[in-house]
Amino acid sequence: MITKETVRHIAKLARLKLSAQEEDIYTEQLGKILDHVDALKEVDTEGVEPMSHALEISNIMREDEILPHPSQEKILSVAPQAERGFFRVPKIGE
Numbered sequence: 001m002i003t004k005e006t007v008r009h010i011a012k013l014a015r016l017k018l019s020a021q022e023e024d025i026y027t028e029q030l031g032k033i034l035d036h037v038d039a040l041k042e043v044d045t046e047g048v049e050p051m052s053h054a055l056e057i058s059n060i061m062r063e064d065e066i067l068p069h070p071s072q073e074k075i076l077s078v079a080p081q082a083e084r085g086f087f088r089v090p091k092i093g094e
Helices: 004-013 020-041 072-077
Strands: none
């Protein structure tokens, strides 16, 4: 059973200021959540494998493969500004 004092303590830890009405609401809501968790404890899970996802998932990443890369000239050809083989960018902090 959750009490108003517990709700006040949780609110203090979370640095929340609750009105009396909010304390009543959260006391009731948190009580219902804990009741639901208690009901789940009664479910027989014997023989049920633990899982991390509700659905089966598999790794969809492709294998690494080395591909030819474009030349420096081709890469710099799309730059707004290039100078001596490098991207030219505006100076920062002036």
